[in-house]
Amino acid sequence: MVAGPPRAAGLQGQAHRVRAAWLFLLPTLAVLAAVAGWPLLRTVALGFTDARLSDLGAARWVGLDDFAIVLSDPDWWRSVGNTLVFTSVSVSLELVLGMAIALVLDARFAGRGALRAAVLIPWAVPTVVSAQLWRWMYNDTFGVVNDLLTRLGLIDRPIAWLADDRTALAAVIATDVWKATPFMSLLLLAGLQTIPRELYESASVDGAGGLRRFVAITLPLLRPAIAVALIFRTLDALRVFDLIYVMTSNARSTATMSVYARQQLIDFQDAGVGSAACFLIFLVIGLVSVGYIAVLRPGFAAGGR
Amino acid sequence: MRASLPHRALFGLAAAALLLFLLFPVYWAVVTSLKSGSALFAVDYLPPRPVWGNYVAVFAEQAFGRNIVNSVIVASTTVAVALALGLFAAYALSRVTFRGRRLLLYCILGVSMFPQIAVLTGMFELINRLGLYDRPLGLSLSYLIFTLPFTVWVLTAFMRELPVELEDAARVDGAGPFTVVVRIFLPLMGPALATSGLLAFIVAWNEFLFALTFTLTNRGRTVPVAIALISGASEHELPWGRIMAASVIVTLPLVILALACQRRIVAGLTAGSVRG
Amino acid sequence: MIGVLLAAALCFGTGARAEAIAIACGSVGIEYQLCKEGAEAWGAKAGHQVQVVQTPASATDRLALFQQLLAAGSSDVDVFQVDVIWPGILGRYFVDLRKYIDAPTVDAHFKTQVENNTVGGELKALPWFADVGLLYYRKDLLDKYGQAVPATWDALAAAARTIAEGEHKAGDAAMVGLVFQGKAYEGLTCNALEWVDGFGGGRLVDEGGKITLNNPHAVEALRTAAGWIGTIAPQGVLNYAEEDARGVFQSGHAVFMRNWPYAWALANAADSPVKGKVGVAALPAGGAAGKPTGTLGGSGLAVSRFSKHPAEAADLVRYLASPAEQARRAIVGSFNPTIPSVYDDPAVVKAQPFLGQILPAMKSAVARPSRVAGDRYNQASSIFWNAAHDALSGRAQPDASLAAAAASLNRLSHDGRW
Numbered sequence: 001m002v003a004g005p006p007r008a009a010g011l012q013g014q015a016h017r018v019r020a021a022w023l024f025l026l027p028t029l030a031v032l033a034a035v036a037g038w039p040l041l042r043t044v045a046l047g048f049t050d051a052r053l054s055d056l057g058a059a060r061w062v063g064l065d066d067f068a069i070v071l072s073d074p075d076w077w078r079s080v081g082n083t084l085v086f087t088s089v090s091v092s093l094e095l096v097l098g099m100a101i102a103l104v105l106d107a108r109f110a111g112r113g114a115l116r117a118a119v120l121i122p123w124a125v126p127t128v129v130s131a132q133l134w135r136w137m138y139n140d141t142f143g144v145v146n147d148l149l150t151r152l153g154l155i156d157r158p159i160a161w162l163a164d165d166r167t168a169l170a171a172v173i174a175t176d177v178w179k180a181t182p183f184m185s186l187l188l189l190a191g192l193q194t195i196p197r198e199l200y201e202s203a204s205v206d207g208a209g210g211l212r213r214f215v216a217i218t219l220p221l222l223r224p225a226i227a228v229a230l231i232f233r234t235l236d237a238l239r240v241f242d243l244i245y246v247m248t249s250n251a252r253s254t255a256t257m258s259v260y261a262r263q264q265l266i267d268f269q270d271a272g273v274g275s276a277a278c279f280l281i282f283l284v285i286g287l288v289s290v291g292y293i294a295v296l297r298p299g300f301a302a303g304g305r
Numbered sequence: 306m307r308a309s310l311p312h313r314a315l316f317g318l319a320a321a322a323l324l325l326f327l328l329f330p331v332y333w334a335v336v337t338s339l340k341s342g343s344a345l346f347a348v349d350y351l352p353p354r355p356v357w358g359n360y361v362a363v364f365a366e367q368a369f370g371r372n373i374v375n376s377v378i379v380a381s382t383t384v385a386v387a388l389a390l391g392l393f394a395a396y397a398l399s400r401v402t403f404r405g406r407r408l409l410l411y412c413i414l415g416v417s418m419f420p421q422i423a424v425l426t427g428m429f430e431l432i433n434r435l436g437l438y439d440r441p442l443g444l445s446l447s448y449l450i451f452t453l454p455f456t457v458w459v460l461t462a463f464m465r466e467l468p469v470e471l472e473d474a475a476r477v478d479g480a481g482p483f484t485v486v487v488r489i490f491l492p493l494m495g496p497a498l499a500t501s502g503l504l505a506f507i508v509a510w511n512e513f514l515f516a517l518t519f520t521l522t523n524r525g526r527t528v529p530v531a532i533a534l535i536s537g538a539s540e541h542e543l544p545w546g547r548i549m550a551a552s553v554i555v556t557l558p559l560v561i562l563a564l565a566c567q568r569r570i571v572a573g574l575t576a577g578s579v580r581g
Numbered sequence: 582m583i584g585v586l587l588a589a590a591l592c593f594g595t596g597a598r599a600e601a602i603a604i605a606c607g608s609v610g611i612e613y614q615l616c617k618e619g620a621e622a623w624g625a626k627a628g629h630q631v632q633v634v635q636t637p638a639s640a641t642d643r644l645a646l647f648q649q650l651l652a653a654g655s656s657d658v659d660v661f662q663v664d665v666i667w668p669g670i671l672g673r674y675f676v677d678l679r680k681y682i683d684a685p686t687v688d689a690h691f692k693t694q695v696e697n698n699t700v701g702g703e704l705k706a707l708p709w710f711a712d713v714g715l716l717y718y719r720k721d722l723l724d725k726y727g728q729a730v731p732a733t734w735d736a737l738a739a740a741a742r743t744i745a746e747g748e749h750k751a752g753d754a755a756m757v758g759l760v761f762q763g764k765a766y767e768g769l770t771c772n773a774l775e776w777v778d779g780f781g782g783g784r785l786v787d788e789g790g791k792i793t794l795n796n797p798h799a800v801e802a803l804r805t806a807a808g809w810i811g812t813i814a815p816q817g818v819l820n821y822a823e824e825d826a827r828g829v830f831q832s833g834h835a836v837f838m839r840n841w842p843y844a845w846a847l848a849n850a851a852d853s854p855v856k857g858k859v860g861v862a863a864l865p866a867g868g869a870a871g872k873p874t875g876t877l878g879g880s881g882l883a884v885s886r887f888s889k890h891p892a893e894a895a896d897l898v899r900y901l902a903s904p905a906e907q908a909r910r911a912i913v914g915s916f917n918p919t920i921p922s923v924y925d926d927p928a929v930v931k932a933q934p935f936l937g938q939i940l941p942a943m944k945s946a947v948a949r950p951s952r953v954a955g956d957r958y959n960q961a962s963s964i965f966w967n968a969a970h971d972a973l974s975g976r977a978q979p980d981a982s983l984a985a986a987a988a989s990l991n992r993l994s995h996d997g998r999w
Contacts, residue, residue: 133334
């Protein structure tokens with residue numbers, strides 16, 4: 001500890017630091033403005049025109065017409081529904097399974113390192129690859145899922161997982177759970193490992209059983225980790241595109257908002273309607289983010305040193 | 306205290322089930338990649354007769370090697386730029402108090418939450434205008450939209466934990482902010498840089514939508530798109546054997562990387578999430 | 582040094598400049614290889630450099646890429662291989678090939694394809710290879726059960742039922758009657774158009790742009806097709822693309838299959854379980870007013886408006902689409918020629934006897950309404966395939982779904998004015 005005034009330069013020093021800080025931030029902000037700000041503004045602007053993708057220059061102002069088209073399109077609402085179902089179900093499942101996996105990994109046993117490494121594998125596999133992989137596994141005639149279920153006597157006829165309206169969304173959700181649970185479990189594991197063992201030990205001494213310890217000690221202390229994991233996964237799930245597109249392309253039973261927007265934009269070349277849909281997606285995600293942050297208040301406290 | 310036998314047995318069962326659930330699809334991919342022709346249209350749990358033709362074909366029939374090189378270039382460049390910019394931004398956001406800091410942090414984080422489709426058109430125009438269409442550099446630029454906020458976020462979280470004394474000491478010695486960052490903090494940020502760099506690398510490596518939209522030929526094409534483009538002798542054929550072989554080729558290094566650096570990865574993923 | 586000067590003199594002496602032409606055709610496999618060989622042969626003859634650009638295998642992804650490229654006015658690619666439904670969508674970016682290629686050469690091709698590729702009076706693409714939807718059947722099974730090759734959909738359904746039931750009794754529980762492309766994508770538009778046209782319901786949109794798809798014959802067609810699901814066709818057919826159907830048929834589990842000609846060579850490959858047991862015919866007719874039909878597929882070659890060397894590019898197109906080159910592609914790769922005279926070429930007949938069988942179907946193929954719909958074709962097609970899928974899956978009654986589709990199409994096309 002240095003004796004004497006640490007902030008030797010006083011107020012000018014502080015102003016100097018703030019200036020330097022903004023200077024440091026400038027390149028980052030400039031890059032983000034260019035690759036994120038500008039394209040987003042362009043999209044918003046196009047949402048008010050009748051632009052065709054093949055001829056963006058010839059766009060004319062049409063006010064809210066594009067938004068009206070999107071909001072009155074049953075396919076749009078179906079995609080919103082799909083997205084919400086996908087998000088809520090997959091994130092919940094991932095949370096529960098992730099919690100279970102984290103608890104397993106938290107315990108001390110031989111081979112823990114290997115198991116933890118294995119947990120990372122689904123996350124390391126590229127999404128395109130996972131999607132193709134599971135699509136192949138879900139194949140109704142040659143797929144291994146049907147084969148296994150038939151051998152186990154659980155089904156008597158092969159199920160067309162990705163074709164049947166009733167099972168398609170569930171099948172896609174299962175793939176996402178496989179892919180993303182590792183991520184959840186790692187986040188939760190990190191949280192678990194900060195909980196001091198003594199708390200558990202003293203609780204057992206007091207006679208608390210496993211479940212009670214979990215509910216009374218683990219959950220409350222894990223709240224920040226759960227909150228962060230939830231936010232990241234929810235936002236990812238709301239934006240999902242790669243997985244759905246590769247597994248079921250534009251099928252309406254599984255199309256999410258991003259798939260819908262891309263179809264309007266690229267397949268139908270309708271830059272006006274497509275951009276309007278994109279903007280709506282952005283709004284939805286923005287609202288959800290703000291909502292989460294307001295409600296959960298994870299310790300993002302910027303109270304710095 | 307050792308758990309009782311039934312507990313341990315149950316536990317072992319759970320662990321085994323977990324392992325099976327996680328690894329079976331990957332195993333299945335490997336098995337499929339070792340089959341070819343009509344054998345693909347049958348369900349075998351062990352490859353009937355391992356055929357390596359798929360692996361050879363993947364490299365022989367298309368410039369897969371070139372695609373891998375492109376992926377490496379794109380991912381490394383975007384990560385390098387993101388780390389360089391992120392390091393300085395992290396200092397500003399974690400060590401200096403100024404008005405609007407929290408808002409700025411949220412905004413930067415917010416950018417990484419943009420749905421990719423929302424910026425597709427504008428980004429395409431930008432890349433075209435810069436003449437970077439179908440070039441690895443163009444992709445690197447577009448990837449900054451998620452690598453940069455991510456590195457800023459992770460590095461900020463790490464930098465926040467560095468002791469104030471170090472900085473104060475340096476400043477007493479007359480060091481300006483730039484020197485503080487480069488001389489004092491940078492050496493300490495090794496693990497953080499490695500971690501965020503690694504994670505950003507993996508995400509950039511796996512990216513699909515932009516890579517599909519902004520590249521045309523093997524001059525700029527990356528691995529995920531190459532895998533999606535693998536085809537048989539005609540437009541309609543889907544050679545599952547080849548697709549799985551390419552998938553294994555691509556996944557293996559990633560898995561090895563993930564296994565070798567698992568501690569880093571876990572630390573990086575959880576940075577900023579656990580408020581001590 | 583002398584050598585260089587001599588070489589330079591020779592080069593410049595010939596008077597022809599070596600240009601670099603880029604062609605986008607095929608991705609991998611035999612398609613890419615044949616295109617590369619052909620293009621390079623032309624390059625050697627004409628003294629130009631040819632670069633073959635690899636593109637995505639999926640037609641949808643390829644189209645998206647081309648749209649971007651052409652919208653950006655890029656001169657990176659001179660010659661484009663265009664699917665048969667693209668001249669309407671991309672036509673504005675292509676030159677009129679009639680300016681570069683003489684009439685006799687053009688008129689030697691199938692009339693249907695030339696018409697299909699003519700937008701606004703200009704020939705946007707020269708036909709390169711043709712495809713038509715075909716009915717594949719198991720000769721051995723038809724013989725075993727004494728069934729004739731069906732000429733109507735009802736006859737097909739009856740034969741399929743008889744054979745499938747017979748096979749189930751004999752122990753093969755996996756046998757199904759019919760497989761086709763029932764997934765909600767462009768392939769379903771092709772299949773459904775065949776049903777509608779086969780029942781006499783027309784081509785969805787008439788020459789003038791008027792929406793005609795909501796008529797009693799079309800409703801009957803969809804109702805018949807919906808009746809197959811779960812009876813002679815497996816439920817999973819609702820998510821089948823070409824490969825899925827082929828997989829089932831080729832592994833011996835289906836009596837009938839609707840697919841493109843490419844499946845023929847694969848079904849008769851050395852390791853195919855149904856080698857030698859497959860026959861091919863035109864798709865059946867439906868109902869009283871019906872006729873046998875098949876959806877037109879295939880590709881043409883177009884020259885970009887932004888190309889820096891349109892004349893040379895057009896020459897490459899002419900070479901690749903010439904009878905000799907088409908014959909080579911037919912023999913080596915089973916690509917169906919678009920010039921009737923090539924079907925009589927003895928070498929071609931010898932190598933691909935099957936081509937003669939499909940010539941009648943090729944000549945009377947029905948084209949999808951992409952020409953009239955222009956760049957709104959994709960959306961129009963998706964409205965139709967969704968209506969067909971809803972009818973097939975039972976989500977909607979055929980008459981209701983067709984009526985809704987007609988209403989949407991009218992809205993999209995501004996009542997037929999497109």
